[in-house]
Amino acid sequence: MRKSFTQQILDAVDARRAVVFPSEVAAAFWRREAVRTGTRRAVREDLLLSWDRFKETAFDLRTDLLPANQTIRAVFVARLIAENARSPFLRWLIPEAFADRATGFGPSIARALPSVRAATALPVSASARLAGLVADAREIDRRYQGFLDQHGLYEPRWLATAPAYRGGDHLLVFPELTEDFPDFEPAVAHLPRVAVPGDRLPVAGRHRDARAEVDSLLDRIARLLDDGVPADRVVVTVCDLDALRRRLVHAAELAAVPLSFRQGLPLDDSAPGRLFAAMGDLVADGFGVESLKPLVLNRAVPWTDYTVNGELVLAGVAAGCIGGRSRPDPRWRAIDEKRYPRAPAMIRALESDITAIVSAKTAADLRSRLNGFLSRAIDRDGWHPDDQAIVERSLEELRSIAETESRLGVTVPDPFQLWLSRLREQRYAPRRAPSGVAVLDYRVGAGVCPDYHFAINAHHAAMSVRIPRFPFLGDVDRDALGPAGEDRDLSRDFALAYAASGASVCFSFSSVGHDGPNLPPGLFVADRLIDDAPAPPRSPYRIEEGRSDSTPAADSDVAGASTTVLPLQADGVSAYTATIGPPGLNAMTDPIGDEALIAALVARQADSGDAITLRVSASDLESFRACPFSYLLQRPLGVGELDLTIDPDSARDIGTYYHRLFERFFKELHDERARFDPSRIDEYVERLGRIAAEPATRPVGMVPGFVYDAIARRASLVAVALLRIDSAVIAGHAPEYVESWRSRYDDSLNAQLVGRFDRTTRSPDGSLTLVDYKKRTVPTGSSQSGGAKEPVGIVDRSPAERIDAAAAITSMQIPFYVRLIESNGEHVGAAYYYSLEDGSALPVYTEAASEAGDDTAASIRGVVMSRERMEEVIVLMNDALEQMVSRIRSGDYRCGQTCDGCRYRAICRTGFVVQ
Numbered sequence: 001m002r003k004s005f006t007q008q009i010l011d012a013v014d015a016r017r018a019v020v021f022p023s024e025v026a027a028a029f030w031r032r033e034a035v036r037t038g039t040r041r042a043v044r045e046d047l048l049l050s051w052d053r054f055k056e057t058a059f060d061l062r063t064d065l066l067p068a069n070q071t072i073r074a075v076f077v078a079r080l081i082a083e084n085a086r087s088p089f090l091r092w093l094i095p096e097a098f099a100d101r102a103t104g105f106g107p108s109i110a111r112a113l114p115s116v117r118a119a120t121a122l123p124v125s126a127s128a129r130l131a132g133l134v135a136d137a138r139e140i141d142r143r144y145q146g147f148l149d150q151h152g153l154y155e156p157r158w159l160a161t162a163p164a165y166r167g168g169d170h171l172l173v174f175p176e177l178t179e180d181f182p183d184f185e186p187a188v189a190h191l192p193r194v195a196v197p198g199d200r201l202p203v204a205g206r207h208r209d210a211r212a213e214v215d216s217l218l219d220r221i222a223r224l225l226d227d228g229v230p231a232d233r234v235v236v237t238v239c240d241l242d243a244l245r246r247r248l249v250h251a252a253e254l255a256a257v258p259l260s261f262r263q264g265l266p267l268d269d270s271a272p273g274r275l276f277a278a279m280g281d282l283v284a285d286g287f288g289v290e291s292l293k294p295l296v297l298n299r300a301v302p303w304t305d306y307t308v309n310g311e312l313v314l315a316g317v318a319a320g321c322i323g324g325r326s327r328p329d330p331r332w333r334a335i336d337e338k339r340y341p342r343a344p345a346m347i348r349a350l351e352s353d354i355t356a357i358v359s360a361k362t363a364a365d366l367r368s369r370l371n372g373f374l375s376r377a378i379d380r381d382g383w384h385p386d387d388q389a390i391v392e393r394s395l396e397e398l399r400s401i402a403e404t405e406s407r408l409g410v411t412v413p414d415p416f417q418l419w420l421s422r423l424r425e426q427r428y429a430p431r432r433a434p435s436g437v438a439v440l441d442y443r444v445g446a447g448v449c450p451d452y453h454f455a456i457n458a459h460h461a462a463m464s465v466r467i468p469r470f471p472f473l474g475d476v477d478r479d480a481l482g483p484a485g486e487d488r489d490l491s492r493d494f495a496l497a498y499a500a501s502g503a504s505v506c507f508s509f510s511s512v513g514h515d516g517p518n519l520p521p522g523l524f525v526a527d528r529l530i531d532d533a534p535a536p537p538r539s540p541y542r543i544e545e546g547r548s549d550s551t552p553a554a555d556s557d558v559a560g561a562s563t564t565v566l567p568l569q570a571d572g573v574s575a576y577t578a579t580i581g582p583p584g585l586n587a588m589t590d591p592i593g594d595e596a597l598i599a600a601l602v603a604r605q606a607d608s609g610d611a612i613t614l615r616v617s618a619s620d621l622e623s624f625r626a627c628p629f630s631y632l633l634q635r636p637l638g639v640g641e642l643d644l645t646i647d648p649d650s651a652r653d654i655g656t657y658y659h660r661l662f663e664r665f666f667k668e669l670h671d672e673r674a675r676f677d678p679s680r681i682d683e684y685v686e687r688l689g690r691i692a693a694e695p696a697t698r699p700v701g702m703v704p705g706f707v708y709d710a711i712a713r714r715a716s717l718v719a720v721a722l723l724r725i726d727s728a729v730i731a732g733h734a735p736e737y738v739e740s741w742r743s744r745y746d747d748s749l750n751a752q753l754v755g756r757f758d759r760t761t762r763s764p765d766g767s768l769t770l771v772d773y774k775k776r777t778v779p780t781g782s783s784q785s786g787g788a789k790e791p792v793g794i795v796d797r798s799p800a801e802r803i804d805a806a807a808a809i810t811s812m813q814i815p816f817y818v819r820l821i822e823s824n825g826e827h828v829g830a831a832y833y834y835s836l837e838d839g840s841a842l843p844v845y846t847e848a849a850s851e852a853g854d855d856t857a858a859s860i861r862g863v864v865m866s867r868e869r870m871e872e873v874i875v876l877m878n879d880a881l882e883q884m885v886s887r888i889r890s891g892d893y894r895c896g897q898t899c900d901g902c903r904y905r906a907i908c909r910t911g912f913v914v915q
């Protein structure tokens with residue numbers, strides 16, 4: 001009778017015969033297994049070894065030379081690409097047009113290097129492209145051999161292995177699963193191999209979808225564990241684990257099934273990996289804030305002082321540091337030192353340290369600069385232990401490059417980029433995985449033999465294992481080559497090996513995965529080995545588990561019901577009560593009742609030095625009318641979302657630019673005590689051009705200088721168009737208030753009304769003309785007049801009717817300003833909005849006919865309302881002011897009717913809850 005798989009291996013160990021497994025995972029499994037079963041108290045490690053270890057120990061390789069390893073190949077390829085950039089010799093593998101930007105090709109060429117020699121012998125008649133690729137392979141082969149000879153190295157895959165086998169007593173387990181087995185097959189063909197029970201696959205279960213498959217898996221594991229099966233007797237192999245890992249982690253947490261993922265993750269997919277990559281991005285981006293954020297706001301990095309990092313980002317955003325073109329953004333030199341006192345020193349240190357790291361000329365230099373930076377800026381003992389291990393592994397990789405440089409006496413072009421590409425290539429798995437049911441990626445667990453082995457997600461694509469013979473050939477080239485270019489298809493070998501890798505092996509897949517429909521595995525379909533799997537039960541396990549551990553948490557009021565509350569239920573109840581009660585303060589739906597709180601909020605809206613006199617501007621009024629709750633967040637609470645994005649086309653900053661332009665212009669006119677004279681329009685245009693060209697006119701903000709340069713021409717066209725409108729609107733006027741604040745205490749409201757006027761000019765008859773510039777949208781006529789151009793008799797209407805009439809007016813800035821100015825005994829004869837977008841004017845009302853020429857008349861739109869209607873609008877605005885002040889004093893900030901366009905949605909979330 002044939003011995004079982006397990007027995008063959010254990011007998012070999014007892015007979016001191018070394019057993020060779022395709023992976024270290026399988027070898028390690030059997031070392032534990034050999035000690036766990038029988039009477040063995042220990043086994044020699046070299047009796048259960050991996051294929052890689054077997055190659056190192058069983059072959060008499062060139063002891064006089066050093067074998068090339070991945071680092072050496074990477075160093076050679078980095079130099080090859082640099083040489084090719086200087087004087088291109090590769091034509092097809094790296095297109096000549098990309099020769100000087102080809103570092104991205106490095107990792108794939110390094111991987112293909114061992115197969116280059118075989119490629120030189122390929123027939124080239126199939127296609128011109130193939131002939132070109134083979135010519136490139138010959139050139140690489142020649143240069144690689146020269147490099148190896150020069151530095152006393154050899155390429156292990158190029159050796160004839162048969163004569164080099166030292167001999168020994170070995171038993172091979174699935175050796176055909178290793179990628180380089182064909183290179184060694186002649187030498188080991190005579191060695192015995194473990195016998196597996198036939199070449200039949202078991203039945204694979206088909207699930208409706210991936211969720212059902214995962215639930216079914218977890219349910220089965222949970223039952224096994226409940227039955228007393230130790231977790232380490234169960235193994236899960238997930239075909240394409242990367243695709244399923246996050247969902248499996250989540251589902252296992254919900255089901256309380258202890259899974260232990262033994263999958264290595266790329267070194268660059270970690271907090272330290274991201275830190276190192278962000279350094280390169282920061283320098284490439286000229287120290288732009290967007291690239292700085294991933295570096296300094298990475299909370300997983302134990303910065304010595306994290307607070308200064310936040311200060312630095314805020315300073316960069318405020319100064320609009322979008323990044324320099326060929327060097328660090330010079331705007332960093334203009335950051336506001338008073339507001340961000342620690343930022344200048346921090347950015348100088350970063351510029352110096354990180355530029356030095358990224359531009360290091362040798363790996364040794366890079367090492368010392370990086371270590372210096374890590375010691376200065378980072379608390380090296382503060383890493384999470386997992387991240388600490390990755391930092392060490394990453395630095396180990398850098399050390400290996402530096403040693404290779406030193407040993408070979410060569411330098412690597414751009415060692416920082418080479419190091420990053422090595423980090424991208426390397427996967428790291430913690431040495432000590434947490435206990436639990438091991439979860440492995442497909443291929444690594446072939447040859448283990450737990451009591452229960454579940455192979456899930458085993459759909460057709462995920463079970464396909466193809467090893468390309470010539471990795472640099474595309475599908476078209478392989479087709480042209482025919483059988484000589486075909487991949488090694490190990491799909492069936494792996495499936496059969498897995499069928500033997502466990503006392504009980506269970507394959508399953510789902511018809512619909514998380515990424516879409518899956519094809520059934522072809523190997524199983526061919527043998528009619530697909531069965532519908534039963535649907536997973538409705539998780540009685542989870543509830544039972546909760547019940548068995550439960551402690552009495554609350555008495556039940558329901559007759560006959562359990563007197564205990566399951567932990568799951570207790571969590572639900574506490575979440576429920578936290579959500580719906582007891583009700584706390586909800587200013588969105590109820591007025592605030594606490595007098596002290598009301599007074600504190602009023603104090604925050606009061607004029608300076610006075611805790612009770614409200615200070616109200618036109619924008620406060622509009623904000624309160626849009627939604628009192630958003631006003632509460634914005635004004636008294638000062639709550640807002642932190643916006644760390646840089647807008648190089650900031651409407652606010654560009655608007656400020658226009659404001660400054662006109663402010664300077666009219667202030668000069670004011671200082672000259674001159675009146676606006678349309679006959680001097682050419683001189684005015686020239687004067688505006690001069691002001692626009694002065695750097696001082698440009699606000700310090702997010703908009704870079706070159707954007708101002710780009711908009712300067714358009715700005716001057718708009719400015720000239722508005723000057724021509726002024727010729728019709730304010731001919732003979734003297735500038736009065738220019739960009740200035742005015743305020744007036746209002747007795748009836750007990751409020752200080754304040755406003756900042758863009759510009760008022762005094763006409764020869766003594767009345768004022770008010771102009772407000774708008775960078776964005778000019779309010780529509782109906783939003784200002786409520787749809788009525790002439791009076792509708794509002795004074796006689798009932799309070800309810802007045803409320804309705806006021807609701808139709810959403811823009812109250814001009815009536816607010818007119819009221820404010822006229823309460824000081826002045827008279828506003830006309831009010832305009834000027835559009836900074838298109839150089840047009842909207843007369844809100846005007847008592848005098850303007851004298852616009854034909855070309856200017858087209859830029860002045862129709863008058864919105866009569867002065868008489870404006871009087872009514874002012875009455876409605878007064879109503880709104882009274883209502884606002886009264887609500888604030890009674891703590892009523894309940895939210896408005898509509899949330900359209902509200903920028904507090906992310907904080908308030910009302911819309912989301914309601915919907």
Ligand code: SF4
Pocket residue numbers: 626627628629630895896898899900902903904905908909910911
């Ligand atoms: S989302 Fe709606 S309720 Fe909330 S603050 Fe904005 S407008 Fe008011």
